[in-house]
Amino acid sequence: MKPSAVPILLYHSIDVPPTRDKPFRSLHVHPDRFRSQMKWLKRLGYQGLSMQDARPYLEGRKQGKVAVITFDDGFLNVYQHAMPVLNELGFTATNYFVANQIGGRNEWDMPKGAVEIPCMTTEQLRDWAAHGHEVGAHTLDHIYLPGAEMKEAERQIAGSKKALEEILGAEVTNFCYPYGG
């Protein structure tokens, strides 16, 4: 079978956007808007799936109306505002965690003036997975990989996978490049 085109929705922070003078404002989607977008997906007949759950569709082994739902950075507000909606609609999603910021915050964006956003703790990460959602890797420190030495890039990529697997007690098979680089 030929693989069908699968839409991939990429979110970061699900919270009330900060004031207009703050950078990275577009990384935030209001919880009410997120709920409305998910309900529209459902109404249009889409099944929202994590990258892992969507793999058979992406590879053409299964056909169906599915949309991949992903979140970058492992933010606490996704656990608080998005997970209940996903659970209610029977959707799964992938969150790409910054391994050295579990229980931490968006240290990588704060020097650029971004508002502080807390990340999920180890308990919340495990609970995210316990609800059928996927844990993906997103490096150790959210670095721009093309700007790093090969050895450091390898440490960031392999190290984040290993650290997350230790927390999760399961294999982590998906990775997302910070800043798309």
Ligand SMILES: [Zn+2]
């Ligand atoms: Zn990111």
